[in-house]
Amino acid sequence: MEQSFINELKAIVGEQYTLTDRESLAVYGYDSTPEIESRPGAVLLPASTGEVVRIMRLCHGAGVSVTPRGSGTNLSGGSLSVNAGVVVQTSRMNRIIEIDEENLTATVEPGVVTSALHREVESRGLFYPPDPGSMNISTMGGNVAENSGGLRGLKYGVTADYVMGLETVLADGDILKSGGKAVKDVAGYAINPLLVSSEGTLGLFTGITVKLIPGPQVKVTMLAHFPALQDAALAVSAIIAARVIPATLEILDRVTIKCVEEYAHVGLPLDVDAVLLIEVDGHPAVTAEEAAAVAEICTRHRCSFFQTAQNADEALKLTAARRTALSALARLKPTTILEDATVPRSCIAPMLQVIQDSARKYNVTIGTFGHAGDGNLHPTCLTDERDKDEIARAHAAFSEIFDAAIGMGGTITGEHGVGLAKKKYLPRLVGESGIRVMRGIKIAFDPKGILNPCKMF
Amino acid sequence: MEQSFINELKAIVGEQYTLTDRESLAVYGYDSTPEIESRPGAVLLPASTGEVVRIMRLCHGAGVSVTPRGSGTNLSGGSLSVNAGVVVQTSRMNRIIEIDEENLTATVEPGVVTSALHREVESRGLFYPPDPGSMNISTMGGNVAENSGGLRGLKYGVTADYVMGLETVLADGDILKSGGKAVKDVAGYAINPLLVSSEGTLGLFTGITVKLIPGPQVKVTMLAHFPALQDAALAVSAIIAARVIPATLEILDRVTIKCVEEYAHVGLPLDVDAVLLIEVDGHPAVTAEEAAAVAEICTRHRCSFFQTAQNADEALKLTAARRTALSALARLKPTTILEDATVPRSCIAPMLQVIQDSARKYNVTIGTFGHAGDGNLHPTCLTDERDKDEIARAHAAFSEIFDAAIGMGGTITGEHGVGLAKKKYLPRLVGESGIRVMRGIKIAFDPKGILNPCKMF
Numbered sequence: 059m060e061q062s063f064i065n066e067l068k069a070i071v072g073e074q075y076t077l078t079d080r081e082s083l084a085v086y087g088y089d090s091t092p093e094i095e096s097r098p099g100a101v102l103l104p105a106s107t108g109e110v111v112r113i114m115r116l117c118h119g120a121g122v123s124v125t126p127r128g129s130g131t132n133l134s135g136g137s138l139s140v141n142a143g144v145v146v147q148t149s150r151m152n153r154i155i156e157i158d159e160e161n162l163t164a165t166v167e168p169g170v171v172t173s174a175l176h177r178e179v180e181s182r183g184l185f186y187p188p189d190p191g192s193m194n195i196s197t198m199g200g201n202v203a204e205n206s207g208g209l210r211g212l213k214y215g216v217t218a219d220y221v222m223g224l225e226t227v228l229a230d231g232d233i234l235k236s237g238g239k240a241v242k243d244v245a246g247y248a249i250n251p252l253l254v255s256s257e258g259t260l261g262l263f264t265g266i267t268v269k270l271i272p273g274p275q276v277k278v279t280m281l282a283h284f285p286a287l288q289d290a291a292l293a294v295s296a297i298i299a300a301r302v303i304p305a306t307l308e309i310l311d312r313v314t315i316k317c318v319e320e321y322a323h324v325g326l327p328l329d330v331d332a333v334l335l336i337e338v339d340g341h342p343a344v345t346a347e348e349a350a351a352v353a354e355i356c357t358r359h360r361c362s363f364f365q366t367a368q369n370a371d372e373a374l375k376l377t378a379a380r381r382t383a384l385s386a387l388a389r390l391k392p393t394t395i396l397e398d399a400t401v402p403r404s405c406i407a408p409m410l411q412v413i414q415d416s417a418r419k420y421n422v423t424i425g426t427f428g429h430a431g432d433g434n435l436h437p438t439c440l441t442d443e444r445d446k447d448e449i450a451r452a453h454a455a456f457s458e459i460f461d462a463a464i465g466m467g468g469t470i471t472g473e474h475g476v477g478l479a480k481k482k483y484l485p486r487l488v489g490e491s492g493i494r495v496m497r498g499i500k501i502a503f504d505p506k507g508i509l510n511p512c513k514m515f
Numbered sequence: 516m517e518q519s520f521i522n523e524l525k526a527i528v529g530e531q532y533t534l535t536d537r538e539s540l541a542v543y544g545y546d547s548t549p550e551i552e553s554r555p556g557a558v559l560l561p562a563s564t565g566e567v568v569r570i571m572r573l574c575h576g577a578g579v580s581v582t583p584r585g586s587g588t589n590l591s592g593g594s595l596s597v598n599a600g601v602v603v604q605t606s607r608m609n610r611i612i613e614i615d616e617e618n619l620t621a622t623v624e625p626g627v628v629t630s631a632l633h634r635e636v637e638s639r640g641l642f643y644p645p646d647p648g649s650m651n652i653s654t655m656g657g658n659v660a661e662n663s664g665g666l667r668g669l670k671y672g673v674t675a676d677y678v679m680g681l682e683t684v685l686a687d688g689d690i691l692k693s694g695g696k697a698v699k700d701v702a703g704y705a706i707n708p709l710l711v712s713s714e715g716t717l718g719l720f721t722g723i724t725v726k727l728i729p730g731p732q733v734k735v736t737m738l739a740h741f742p743a744l745q746d747a748a749l750a751v752s753a754i755i756a757a758r759v760i761p762a763t764l765e766i767l768d769r770v771t772i773k774c775v776e777e778y779a780h781v782g783l784p785l786d787v788d789a790v791l792l793i794e795v796d797g798h799p800a801v802t803a804e805e806a807a808a809v810a811e812i813c814t815r816h817r818c819s820f821f822q823t824a825q826n827a828d829e830a831l832k833l834t835a836a837r838r839t840a841l842s843a844l845a846r847l848k849p850t851t852i853l854e855d856a857t858v859p860r861s862c863i864a865p866m867l868q869v870i871q872d873s874a875r876k877y878n879v880t881i882g883t884f885g886h887a888g889d890g891n892l893h894p895t896c897l898t899d900e901r902d903k904d905e906i907a908r909a910h911a912a913f914s915e916i917f918d919a920a921i922g923m924g925g926t927i928t929g930e931h932g933v934g935l936a937k938k939k940y941l942p943r944l945v946g947e948s949g950i951r952v953m954r955g956i957k958i959a960f961d962p963k964g965i966l967n968p969c970k971m972f
Contacts, residue, residue, distance in 0.1 A: 160752055160861040183758065205701045216699060218708075219676070232948040239859035242673060242891045242929035244662045244712045245937070245944050246971060247953050251675075251708030255701045272758035295617055301640065301729035343800035402696035404617040434699045472699035480702075487702050491689040496704050498959020502952055514703060 059099030059142065063120060067100055067144070070112045075103040075150070086145050089130040089137040090192075091479055092393045093443050098125070098139035105150045107225065107233070107264040114262070115231035117144055118508060124229075125510045126258045128169065128197030133396055134477030136204065136257045140512045146262060148199050154178055155265070161239045163222060165267045168199025172206075175268075185273035187214035190473070191384060199263045205255035207473035209380070212431035213305040213339075214271075216473065218254045225265030226253055229504035239267060252499065257475050258510035260503040274339035277305070278349040279373035282356040283330045283363040287311065287414075290332035291407035293359035294430045297336070298403060300355060302348045306337035307431030308380045311410070314387060314425040314438075315379075321386035324379045330362060334430065335380045337373075383427040384438070391423070391440040393449075397456055399463040400472030403433040412462040413437045419458075420451040434472035461486070476514045484515055516556030516599065520577060524557055524601070527569045532607070534558040543602050546587040546594040547649075548936055549850045550900050555582070555596035562607045564682065564690070564721040571719070572688035574601055575965060581686075582967045583715040585626065585654030588647075590853055591934025593661065593714045597969045603719060605656050611635055612722070618696045620679060622724045625656025629663075632725075642730035644671035647930070648841060656720045662712035664930035666837070669888035670762040670796075671728075673930065675711045682722030683710055686961035696724060709956065714932050715967035717960040731796035734762070735806040736830035739813040740787045740820040744768060744871075747789035748864035750816035751887045754793070755860060757812060759805045763794035764888030765837045768867070771844060771882040771895075772836075778843035781836045787819060791887065792837045794830075840884040841895065848880070848897040850906075854913055856920040857929030860890040869919040870894045877912040879905060891929035918943070933971045941972055 059078070068076045077083070078100045087097035099122075104110050117124050123143030130137050139145050148169035155165040157179060164179055164186065172193040179186050189208035190196055196206065202224070207216040223237040236249040253260055284290035290309060297307065310318065310326075310333045319326040326333060334356065338348040349366065356364050367373035388394040401409045410426060413435070417424040428436035437459060439452045460470045460483050470476075470483040485493050493515050500507070500515075516535070525533045534540070535557045544554035556579075561567050574581050580600030587594050596602050605626035612622040614636060621636055621643065629650040636643050646665035647653055653663065659681070664673045680694040693706035710717055741747035747766060754764065767775065767783075767790045776783040783790060791813065795805040806823065813821050824830035845851040858866045867883060870892070874881040885893035894916060896909045917927045917940050927933075927940040942950050950972050957964070957972075 158861070160756060161859045162755065163859075205705070207699055211699060218705065228948060228952075234948045234952060235946065236949070238924045238926070239861075240857045240891075240925045240929065241860065241889050242664055242668060242857050242886075243926040244930055244932055245926045245928050246933060246941055246949065247717075247956055248662070248675065248708045248712050249945075249949070249952065251705045252956075255705050272760065298619065299617060303729065341798060341801045341804075344798045347798075400697045400699050402618045402620075403698065404615070404696075429699075432698050434697075467695045468697045469695070469700040469702045471702050472697065473701055475701055476703060484703055488706075489692065491685060491691045492693070492703065492706070495685075495691060495706065495959055499704055499709075499956055502955020502959055 064100055066116055067102055070116065071102050071104045071109050077101040089132040089135065091133055091135040092395055094135045094138060094478055096138045096140050097142060098145040099142040101145045101147055103147050103150045107227065110146065110227045110262055110264050111231045111233065113146060114227050114229060118230045118506065121506060121508060123508045123511050126199065126203065126262045128200030129195045131192040131196045131200065132204065132477065133474040134479040136475050136477035136513060148197060151264065157182060158239065162270045163239050163267050164270055165265060166198050168197060168263045168266060170198045172196050172198060172201055179270055180273060183273055184270040186220065186268060186270055188217045188220060198266050202254050202263055202266055203256060203258050204475045207429065207434065209306045209308060209429065211429060212307050213303045218251055220268045221250050221254050221266065222269050223267030224250055224253055224263055226261035226263055228261050229506060229509045234261065257477060257513055259500060259513050260509065276342050276345050277337055277339040278345050279367040279376050280336045280349065280352060281365045281376045282334045282361040283327050284332045284334065284361050285330050286360065287331040287410055288407050289359045290334055291410055293334060293356050294406055295404060296355045296359060297352055298431065300351050302351050304336050304431060305339045306335060308335040309427060309430035310380065310383060311426040313423065314383050314427045317386040317390060317425060318379050318383055321389055322378060322382045324375060326379055327363065333379065335376060380427065387425050387438050387440060391442055393441045393443040395439040395441060395452055397437050398434060398472045398474045399437060399459050399468065399470065400434040401463050401466045401468030403431060405466040405468065406430055406433055409435060409463065409466065413459055416455040416458045420455040422448060422452045422455055424455065432472065433468065478513060481515060521557055523573055524559060527573065528559050528561045528566050532560040546589040546592065548590055548592040549852055551592045551595060551935055553595045553597050554599060555602040556599040558602045558604055560604050560607050564684065567603065567684045567719055567721050568688045568690065570603060571684050571686060575687045575963065578963060578965060580965045580968050583656065583660065583719045585657030586652045588649040588653045588657065589661065589934065590931040591936040593932050593934035593970060605654060608721065614639060615696065619727045620696050620724050621727055622722060623655050625654060625720045625723060627655045629653050629655060629658055636727055637730060640730055641727040643677065643725060643727055645674045645677060655723050659711050659720055659723055660713060660715050661932045664886065664891065666763045666765060666886065668886055669764050670760045675708055677725040678707050678711050678723065679726050680724030681707055681710055681720055683718035683720055685718050686963060686966045691718065714934060714970055716957060716970050717966065733799050733802050734794055734796040735802050736824040736833050737793045737806065737809060738822045738833045739791045739818040740784050741789045741791065741818050742787050743817065744788040744867055745864050746816045747791055748867055750791060750813050751863055752861060753812045753816060754809055755888065757808050759808050761793050761888060762796045763792060765792040766884060766887035767837065767840055768883040770880065771840050771884045774843040774847060774882060775836050775840055778846055779835060779839045781832060783836055790836065792833060837884065844882050844895050844897060848899055850898045850900040852896040852898060852909055854894050855891060855929045855931045856894060856916050856925065856927065857891040858920050858923045858925030860888060862923040862925065863887055863890055866892060866920065866923065870916055873912040873915045877908040879909045879912055881912065889929065890925065935970060938972060
C-alpha cells in the first residue's frame with residue numbers, strides 16, 4: 059500500500075488508529091479459520107460513522123478493497139482481507155446507544171460485544187436471545203454480518219430474527235438506513251435481512267437496532283446420557299413431535315464427550331455414544347410440564363442417566379460441558395476444522411451416521427456436537443494443517459458431508475457463513491440461478507466490487 | 516395483444532384457462548385498490564410449475580409483462596397489469612402438498628387460500644399464525660408476495676417470519692429454489708426474505724414451505740371501552756411495558772365503532788373514543804396471569820367497561836367487532852381508502868392525534884382501526900372517487916399522515932405493500948440510496964423489467 063494513500067487514511071482516523079506495522083498486519087492476517095492467512099495492507103480503527111464514510115469514499119475512489127472486522131472470530135475467512143486491502147476494525151465503535159424499554163429495542167454501534175449487550179438488557183428484565191459460542195468476544199456487527207446463531211436458536215431464532223434497523227455505509231460511502239423501530243414494514247424490498255448475513259460484502263454497519271423480548275422467568279437445565287447415538291437423535295425428534303420447543307437442545311457425541319471430560323472434568327460418562335443438553339424456559343408452570351415431558355421422552359428412548367439441575371450452579375456445570383466442547387476438541391490437535399452442516403431436524407440421525415461413516419472412510423478424527431434441535435451440527439475435524447495428506451482426506455470427508463446435507467434438504471452452513479472457506483460448495487447448494495442472482499445483488503450494492511471481495515461466490 | 520401470441524399462451528395452459536374475453540379482462544382490471552383500473556391483455560390460469568416456466572419463457576422472449584395474482588385482495592394495485600400484459604392467476608395451483616409434522620413445516624402451492632391452510636394445520640394441533648384480514652379469500656402466494664400481517668402479528672410476527680423455502684420462477688423462466696426445511700441457513704445472501712414482500716416484481720412463487728408452530732392451548736379474549744382515545748393508546752404502551760405480549764392488541768376509534776355498531780349490532784358503545792380488543796393465548800397458567808394484568812392496566816387507564824369472553828361464542832362476538840371494521844366502514848361511502856401507516860408502538864398516541872388533525876384540516880372522514888400493539892394503524896378514508904375535490908383532500912391528508920409516520924421513525928406501509936398506490940411515497944422513506952439499491956436488485960432478478968413492471972419504484 060502506497061505511503062501517500064496510508065497518509066490519507068491517517069488523516070481520517072488518526073495516526074494511532076492506522077496500523078501498518080508488520081506485527082499488526084501479521085495478527086490481522088488471521089481470523090478463527092484454519093488454513094487461511096492473508097495480510098491486509100492497513101488496519102483502521104474508526105470511531106464514528108463519519109469516519110467510516112470518509113474511509114469508504116477514499117477507498118472507493120482509489121479502488122482499494124475494504125473488509126470489515128469485529129473480533130476476528132469468523133470461522134469461514136470472512137474477516138480477512140484477500141488482496142492486501144484495508145481492514146476496518148470496529149472495536150472503537152462500541153457504545154450501547156439506547157435501550158428503549160417502551161418499544162423493546164436496543165440500538166448499538168457495531169463494535170459492542172454480544173455478551174455486553176446481554177448483560178445490559180438482562181439488568182432491565184429484557185432479553186436478547188442470540189448467543190453464539192463466541193459471544194464473550196464476538197461483536198454485534200459481526201453477528202449481524204454473519205447472522206449468528208447460538209444455543210438458544212431452536213426456540214428463539216437467530217440474529218436475523220432480531221435485527222429491526224440498520225445504518226449501513228455502502229461501498230461508495232453513501233449511508234443507507236433500513237428499517238427502524240416499527241415492528242412492521244413492507245415498504246420496498248426487505249433490505250435488512252439481505253444485509254444480515256451479507257458477510258461484509260454489501261456494506262459496513264455503523265448502527266444496529268435489535269428487537270428485545272421479555273426474559274423468561276425460569277429455566278430448567280437437563281442432561282441425558284444415551285448409550286446409543288441413534289436413540290439420542292430419535293429423542294430429539296420425539297421432543298419436537300411432542301410440541302415441546304426447548305430453548306436449547308444440544309448434542310455431544312462420543313469423541314466430543316471424551317475430550318470435554320478430559321479437559322473440563324465435569325463428570326461426563328466415557329461409555330456412552332451421546333449426551334443431550336436440554337433447557338426449557340419461560341413461565342414456571344410451562345417449564346415444569348415441558349421438563350417432565352422431556353424426562354419421559356429421554357427415558358423412553360433408553361437414556362442411561364438423566365439429571366435435572368437443582369440450582370443455577372448445577373445448571374452452569376451442565377451447560378459447561380457444551381460450552382467447552384470446542385475448546386476441549388481444539389486441544390487435541392494443532393488444527394481444528396469446525397463445520398456447520400445443517401439438515402432438517404428429522405434428518406439428525408442419518409446425518410450423524412453420514413459424519414461417522416465419512417470419518418471412518420477417510421480415516422480422520424471428527425467429533426460432533428451442536429444444535430440438534432435446529433438440525434445444525436458441528437462436525438469438528440481434529441487434524442494438523444502441516445499434514446497435507448490428512449488435510450486432503452479431511453476435506454474429502456467434509457465434501458461428502460456437505461453433499462449429504464444438501465441431499466437431505468439441508469445446507470452447507472447453518473451459522474458460520476460461506477466466506478472463503480465454503481465458496482466452492484455454494485453453487486452445489488443454490489445452483490446456477492442462485493449464484494447469478496447473488497452476483498446481481500452484489501453489483502447492485504457494490505458495482506466496483508471493493509467490499510470484502512472474493513467472498514461467498 | 517396479438518392473436519398469434521395468445522395462441523401460444525393457449526398452447527401452454529389450454530384454451531379454457533386463457534381468458535381474453537371482454538368481461539374477464541374487465542374483472543381483472545381491478546383488485547381491491549380504489550381509484551385504479553388497468554385491464555390486462557390476457558389472464559392465464561396455469562396448473563403447474565412447468566406451465567409457469569413456459570409462460571415466463573414465452574413472455575420473456577416476447578418482452579410481454581407478467582403480473583402474478585392470487586385472489587385480487589391487494590390494496591396497493593399490486594395485482595394489476597399496468598400495460599395490458601399477462602396476468603397469471605394462481606387459483607388452479609391450490610394443493611396443500613405436505614404437512615410435515617416432524618419438521619413442523621407445511622408445503623403448499625401458491626393458490627392455496629390462507630384459511631384453508633389454517634384449518635388443515637389446526638386439525639393436527641399445529642398453528643400457522645399469519646391471519647390477514649382477507650384470509651378467507653387471500654392466497655398464500657399473495658401473502659408471501661406482500662408479506663401479509665394480520666391480527667396475531669404482535670406476538671407471532673408476519674408472513675416473512677414463517678417462510679422457510681420457496682420455489683420461484685424467475686423472469687426468464689429459470690427456477691430458483693431458496694431455503695427449505697432446515698431451520699438455519701446462512702449460505703449466501705438471504706433470498707427468501709427478499710422474495711417475500713417483493714410484490715410480484717422478482718419472481719412467481721410455485722412452491723412455498725412455511726414454518727408451523729405448536730398451537731396455543733387456550734386463548735382469552737377481552738374488550739375494553741375507553742372514553743378517551745389517549746388513554747387507550749397509553750394502555751397499549753403500558754401492556755407492552757408490563758412485559759405482556761398479547762397475540763392480538765387491536766384498536767377501533769370512534770368513527771369505526773359507530774360504523775361497526777350500525778352494521779353488525781355487536782353491542783359497542785357509541786359514546787366512547789376507543790375500544791381495545793385484546794387476546795392473550797398460550798398455556799392456561801400464563802394466559803390467566805396475562806389476562807389479569809391486562810384487566811388491571813385497562814382499569815388503571817380509565818376504561819369505562821371491560822369484558823372477558825366466557826366462552827368461544829362470546830370471544831367470536833367480541834372479535835367480530837374488529838373483523839367487520841373494514842366492511843362496516845366501506846358501507847358508508849362508495850370509495851374506501853384503507854391505509855396502513857405504521858409507527859414504533861410508543862408513537863401510537865401521537866399518530867392517532869395526527870390522523871384526527873389531518874382529517875379535520877382537510878375536511879375528510881377518516882375512521883381508524885388496526886394493530887395498535889404493532890404500531891400498525893389503518894386510517895380509512897370514506898370518500899367517493901367521483902368527487903375529485905374530496906379525493907384530492909383525502910390524498911393531501913394521507914400525505915401528511917405518511918410524513919408524520921416517517922418523522923416518528925415509522926413507515927408508509929406496514930402490511931399492504933407499495934404497489935402503484937404508494938410508489939410516490941417510497942423515496943421519502945428509503946431515500947436516494949435506498950431506491951438505487953432496490954432498482955439494482957430488480958435488475959439482478961429481472962433485467963428486462965417484465966415482471967410486474969411499474970410497481971414499487
